[in-house]
Every structure is written in structure tokens, then in C-alpha cells.
Amino acid sequence: MKSNILKFALAASLVLNVTIFATAGYRYYAQSRMWVSPFGKVIEKDKFLFEELSLKPEQMAAMKKEAVLFRAEIDKRRMEIDAKRQELVALMRLQNSDTSAINAVIKEISGKQEEMQRMVAGHMLEIKASLGEDQQRKFFDLIEMNMAGGGQMACPPGQGRM
Secondary structure: OHHHHHHHHHHHHHHHHHHHHHHHHHHHHHHHOEEEOOOOOEEEOOOOHHHHOOOOHHHHHHHHHHHHHHHHHHHHHHHHHHHHHHHHHHHHHOOOOOHHHHHHHHHHHHHHHHHHHHHHHHHHHHHHHOOOHHHHHHHHHHHHHHHOOOOHHHOOOOOOOO
């Protein structure tokens, strides 16, 4: 009887462990395939907004190359901002919070956010310069929809494009 209970407990433990490892592996894989756009939407890394613009193959290749570099830089900046936010919370947790240190970190966060916004605007102007008039109109229509949350990027991850 004790032997059967022990076997059952071991089997249940094995199933639980396999399930946990499978879930962790899946979540890691799913997260590594996602990217947060400048609009704050989570989307697949290999999806791009400009794919909806009827681009010529050479335009598509050039834009994908630029977009990958841009995304890497935006991700780097976003991580810097996140680190500053963590620093801000740590300062506020202190028993005797230093208001001037808190204000300095807030100012750094604001500066980094402004810098990132300028990068996004510059990137959008670079894309605009490589598009025809009709493509530009479609591009900014897509941008406008997505900034308002009404575009495809408001859909579940994997459905939107940027």
C-alpha cells in the first residue's frame, strides 16, 4: 500500500515538473518572439507596419533592414527608462526620501522619453522620404490609427503590425 502511494506521488511529481518546464519554455519562446512598439503595443518581432503599404521589393528590403536597427535602439532606450523607473521607486522606498534625488531621476526619465520620441519622429520622417505620395498617405493613416489605439496593433499579439 505504501509502495503504491509512493509510486503515485512520484508520478504526480513528474507530471507536475514536466508541465512546469513546458510552460516556462513556451513562455520564454513566446516572449522572445515579441517586441513592444513605440506606441506601446506588443507585436511579433517579424511584423512591420509598412508591410501594408504595397511596397516594391527593394523598398521592403531597405525598410526591414532599417526597422531592425531602429527596434534594437528603441528597446535599448526602453530598458534604460525602465532602469531609471526602478531607481525612482528605490529612492521613494527609502525611509528618508531625498526629494531632490527623486526629482533628478524624474528629470532623467523625462529627458530619455523625449529623446526616444525624437528618435521615433526622425525614423518616421526617414520612412516617409522613401515612400511615394500614396504610400505616405497610407503610412500616416496607419500611424494615426495605431496611435489612437483603433488600428490593427490594438489586436492581440501577432495580429498587429509595426
